[in-house]
Amino acid sequence: MPRVRWWKGQIGDCCRRAYFTLSVSQIILVLGYMVAVICCFVIGAELTQNSNRPGFIALAQLPVILLLSLKSPLPLPIFLPSLSYEHYNFLHRWAGRTLFLSVTVHGGMWINQFIRNDEMDQIRSDKAVRGIVAYGLMCGIVITSLKPFRRRFYQVFWAAHVMFFVGFFAAISYHTPYSRPWIYPCIAIYGYDLAVRMLRYRIKDATLVPIDDTLTMIHIPDCDSGWLPTQHVFLRIMKGSGIFESHPFTITNAPSLSPGQRGIILYAKVSGDWTRKVHNLAKDTSTIEFDVDDDESMIMEETQRFLENEKDDVSEVRCGSDHPGRKVQVILDGPYGGLKMDMGEYDTVLCIGGGSGITFILGSIEACLRIRQTRKKGPRRVDVVWVVRDISTIQALSPTLSYLHTLSLKWGLELNYNLYLSYPATPLPGIPSCLAPTTRLNPFRPEISQLLRESLPVPSTSSMAEHEHELGIARPTAEAEAEQEAGGGIAVIACGPEGIVAETKNAIANLSLREKVRSGGIAFHGECYSL
Ligand SMILES: Cc1cc2nc3c(=O)[nH]c(=O)nc-3n(C[C@H](O)[C@H](O)[C@H](O)COP(=O)(O)OP(=O)(O)OC[C@H]3O[C@@H](n4cnc5c(N)ncnc54)[C@H](O)[C@@H]3O)c2cc1C
Incomplete structure (x- = not known):
């Protein structure tokens, strides 16, 4: 029963806020795109006789959707350098919904035609079955992308997105050979994004400090330039199962004007499994490692003092800025976004x-x-x-x-x-x-x-x-x-x-x-x- 109430709340919340949060200019852009696509497959097309046009229009939208999912900006004038992926991500989502509409019209009209002409054997043909499989995979993408699902199971959403898309590409390339010229650019665009992001990856040492029961400070000392306060980085912690996930966190400090002083400071509030794991890792003083090459004797002394105090009070693990912190390695992807106004x-x-x-x-x-x-x-x-x-x-x-x-x-x-x-x-x-x-x-x-x-x-x-x-x-x-x-x-x-x-x-x-x-x-x- 509480589950039903939870889903009801989430869906209500979606309708009220999630899907109506676009600004007027964004709504105009989305409507313009949708109207243009619908006009392309409706005007002058005998959809009841042959509904292939919405199918081709759907294929033509695939590279657009991939382009709009890029995290690395393309060196093109439309992807102005000041635009970060969060600015055009809404278009990626709405272009995806428009693609789903086109595919639904394409498949629905064909099935309608087969039923009207009493050609049920056509539905069982290889081509139709592959088309239906592709449509099923597309439905999987749509369902797992719904906001309540995405919010609740972000990692499942992400994995499903990749897996269903790969399956969808395989299914449509068997459904029609005309899809392949549209699939290759998509693979190239995705490959470009991955390559550029990997070039920007940085592996760094970091210290995790539990500031209180729900907040972890992540200090990355050896990172003094190439970012601005308010930008965010995707952080992956190279310890335990956290290694499989990267999460965005906002840079809270400005770079130091003299090199090697401040690094990056992030704060992660516990909100789910991953942030909880990071917090527990930071609090875990049982395995604090001493770096033998590290000449910072003061830090070591302070750490030892902290651990001795800790032994006296084992009932409660203390948090706070005097906590010695836990050293880990992290991978940074970014920075992205941030304040654009002067x-x-x-x-x-x-x-x-x-x-x-x-x-x-x-x-x-x-x-x-x-x-x-x-x-x-x-x-x-x-x-x-x-x-x-x-x-x-x-x-x-x-x-x-x-x-x-x-x-x-x-x-x-x-x-x-x-x-x-x-x-x-x-x-x-x-x-x-x-x-x-x-x-x-x-x-x-x-x-x-x-x-x-x-x-x-x-x-x-x-x-x-x-x-x-x-x-x-x-x-x-x-x-x-x-x-x-x-x-x-x-x-x-x-x-x-x-x-x-x-x-x-x-x-x-x-x-x-x-x-x-x-x-x-x-x-x-x-x-x-x-x-
Ligand atoms: C641009 C940006 C900047 C952020 N900066 C901060 C910050 O400075 N400090 C802070 O405490 N939190 C920040 N967050 C939120 C933080 O990323 C999430 O709280 C964290 O990812 C939750 O992960 P979880 O597994 O612990 O919780 P979950 O329960 O899995 O997720 C809680 C919420 O975070 C979202 N989320 C989960 N994983 C991701 C992901 N990989 N990418 C985007 N959203 C995700 C989920 O959809 C859900 O709504 C930021 C989020 C974004 C999008």
Whole structure:
């Protein structure tokens, strides 16, 4: 019974959010593609007599779908260097659905014709059977790609995608020899992607540190350039069964300006099997290895001290930034994506993060600090809104938040933390002592539109008018307008569950034109941690 309820919830969620999260421009693009494909196989075709045209159109879409699945950009003008795979992944999915539609029309019309003409033996012919097998494999791809399935069983989805596609190619190449000229480019495109990604693979040493019961810090020291904060890398840990999976994680820090100092810092929140395994591996102090070539005697001393303390308190494995960490080897694939806007052009930055979305926010703060450090100008204020379930994650990341605040004072940036607990404990826990006194902790979910209005670089017209009205001042509108200069612009960054990103988008859309103009312009970047 709970399973049924779970599936009901997932499917409802899909219909409400997953399939209606496209922006207007994306919807236009998808509709344009679908209409063009449908026109190609409908206009001037006698589908009831011969429905081969949708079949050929389906074949012609295969290279398009493969192109849209590429992680490595092609050296072509349409794959602009600034585009990362997450930007066109929605087109890959919708082109796949359009292909499924074409194949369904092709197969359905033939079967309909056989039934109408009483040619049932045709359905049992080798050609038809191979076509039906190919269609079955295509159905397998479609079913395992549905969002509830993909979210719940990501690795199965991925393996099924590859296996069903290989099977589908084999089946259609036997179904019709005309398919082969379309299959070879697909193999070439996939091979190109794999080759380029393998060239970019980097094998590195890393340290896994359990920051709290659900958060693991992954520090990759020997990696100082070639990436930016907010980009993500696919991480594969060369230990145990984790070796078979690679997962995306966002880079939370900026590269050091002097070489060999910071490396890459990632944070992985436990959300399923793999992240749990990584966390357990990090916590497992029983097999901490000492590197004999390592001259870092201080680290060894600290590790030994930690292990001795641990023996005294075997009942509980401690976590935290003083944990010596676990050394492992990792393979990095990337970086991909990241913030594409130049935050140096905005006076204010509003960062809204939900749960593990804070990693993108940390990267954004680092990016702002780097702009101020190198250009001596850029954003003057960064307002951070972070919504989390409970205080433990805030406590775990408070040293990092505090470190960023110290840097912000150094580089003349006003950094405000507004923290929100969605499941607050009673009594409300205190703010970690290392955080700046300006930090606010609230035991409720934030009203994003209100926070956005508060962050706008100049007071909004409505609040000004209200204020003036309260004071009984009646001034001509032109005079009031002339007194207000446009602000320096605001960049809004939202990262986390789809709900929080959508709410932020809506809050921006609901601002009046005047508010947008007065603020000096609004830029938005949304990032959801799900594919
Ligand atoms: C671009 C991007 C950046 C991310 N950055 C961070 C980060 O900085 N910190 C953090 O804690 N989490 C981040 N995530 C989420 C993180 O990748 C998943 O939590 C992790 O892969 C879960 O794996 P699991 O097996 O433990 O959990 P599962 O229960 O298997 O998966 C939990 C969720 O993660 C998705 N997921 C699983 N495997 C993958 C994969 N290989 N690729 C994409 N999605 C997957 C699933 O669809 C599901 O929705 C990011 C995700 C994306 C897409």
